[in-house]
Amino acid sequence: MSSDARTDPPPLTGLKVLEFGQLIGGPFAGKILGDFGAEVIKIEPPGQGDPLRNWRLLRNGTSVWWQIQSRNKRSVTLDLRQPEAQDIARRLAEEADVLIENFRPGVLEDWGLGWKQLSALNPGLVMLRISGYGQTGPYRDRPGFGVIGEAMGGLRHLSGEPGRLPVRVGVSIGDTLAALHGVIGILLALYHRKVNGGAGQMIDVALYEAVFNCMESLLSEYSAAGVIREPAGSALPGIAPSNAYPCSDGHVLIAGNGDSIFRRLMETIGRQDLAQDTALADNEGRVARAAQLDEAIGAWTRLRRVEEVLGTLQAVRVPCGRVYSARDIAEDPQYRARGMIQTVTTREGDMLEVPGIIPQLSLSPGGIRHPAPRLGEDTEAVLASLGIEGERLSALRGARIV
The missing domain is CATH 3.30.1540.10 (formyl-coa transferase, domain 3)
Structure with missing residues (x-):
């Protein structure tokens, strides 16, 4: 059979992923893994869930951004501040291959869900930790969002016109770059686990470092000649025209x-x-x-x-x-020809165009297997797999633990 006609299962089929993150950095990493076949169980707080559900444009009460970021995921509600929910999270982590989180350093440790605790229960666990400044260093305890990482990483200084106030790139590029570096780290750690006796490891990604890693020769130019690269508007400094x-x-x-x-x-x-x-x-x-x-x-x-x-x-x-x-993208034949615009039906029954899957693999391509979940819609099924059902589940619901 030719490679053009053959389609194997997505490459991450069978991989179990727990996603503890919210908003952008951690969940974007989970989205990529889910697109390529991983089973991603997203843990959300009861009540409102991930704040991204209510960000930017809403349709039938749910953010259209949510429909992209959380496709191919399952939603389980757990109030991780409560000991019984923490026990359930530990049981889920024991069975997981990968755990993704983007809390401030120390939060999961306070809940008994830090790297040392979870790796002791599951030595093969691969844990991605995305934070503003990393898990170590004098800034580790500072709160950090993507915009702060973009500034500290050097990107904001170069954004905009010479002599004017630096501007935002227009999307949450700091979070996205951190997520992409995190996915690279996960795949490297899984390969290491495969060839080195099954040991998992922790991946530490700082938002500012992910941005800094993409800043080309910015630092080296300063080191070599004291040159501080400055904003250049739409031009490409050092390359013309x-x-x-x-x-x-x-x-x-x-x-x-x-x-x-x-x-x-x-x-x-x-x-x-x-x-x-x-x-x-x-x-x-x-x-x-x-x-x-x-x-x-x-x-x-x-x-x-x-x-x-x-x-x-x-x-x-x-x-x-x-x-x-956005209109140009939606009407462009190149986007359509390469499947970069796909149509999904949301849980609410809306037809919505969303970005397709990238990268495109010839033998084991990714795909959108199911739309983004309603809040907690998979709680009962996932907890039943742990033997938590019936009166026990009802009690947890009554206490708002799930």
Whole structure:
């Protein structure tokens, strides 16, 4: 059978994951594991559940963000502040392969659910801990959200226009980067467990460190020459020409920074003089005259509509693109052709378009097996697997432990 026709089970089928986190960092990591077949049991506090259920746009009382973040998960309500709920959580952790949490350091230890306690019960457990500043160091006890990690990691300093107030990227990028690093850590730890006798381990991800890890040569430039990289707006410092340029009806991004690409770009916009200028034959020379090149490109784009600019430059193989809004994404054929927009039916019966699965695996692709759960809808089934049912379950409900 050809690989194109074959579809194996998702690669994480059979993996049991407990998710103790709320909002973004921890739950995003759980989402990725769930997309690729893991059984993810999300522990939520009784009553309101994860606050993300009520964030941003609501539809029929539930956040549409929740429908993305919590797909392929099961919801169990436990008030982890209560000893009986902590006992149940420990029993679930004994059977889990992975536990994800993003509480402030020390909270789970206070509940008897820290790494030392749980790893003693389950030596094969892999535990991902996402926090603002990590589990150690002088800042460990400070509260930290993604925006703080983005600032400390160096990203906020570079965001925005020169001389103006730094701006937010527009999404919770700090949390997402921490989650992605956490998933990498989980997969590495699972591989280590497989080849090294079954031992689990703890993964410590700090929000600011996840951002810092993506800051390219920021620190090395300072170390080597005392250079502090500054905000550059839409330009790409040290690489030219690469910027956003105005059109008569919007903006386009043009990356003309390859040597041969640069020549084609200059010829296309009618600047043979710049195309043939030997001082501009390499990136170093172009960076020295970046402002001149941006002015020349902008003078050409301002007289044209976005579609004309894109069509002209794509025809001569110059990388370019429009600045996409949500509408542009929803209407784009490339997104549709690659399955990056999928339609789900929520538990409330709504039809909703959501992002597809990434990365795309050829033999064992991920998928959306079931929509995001209602609060606590899996509590009875999961607790029954531990032998907790009937009068015992009713008593727990009466005490609002579940």
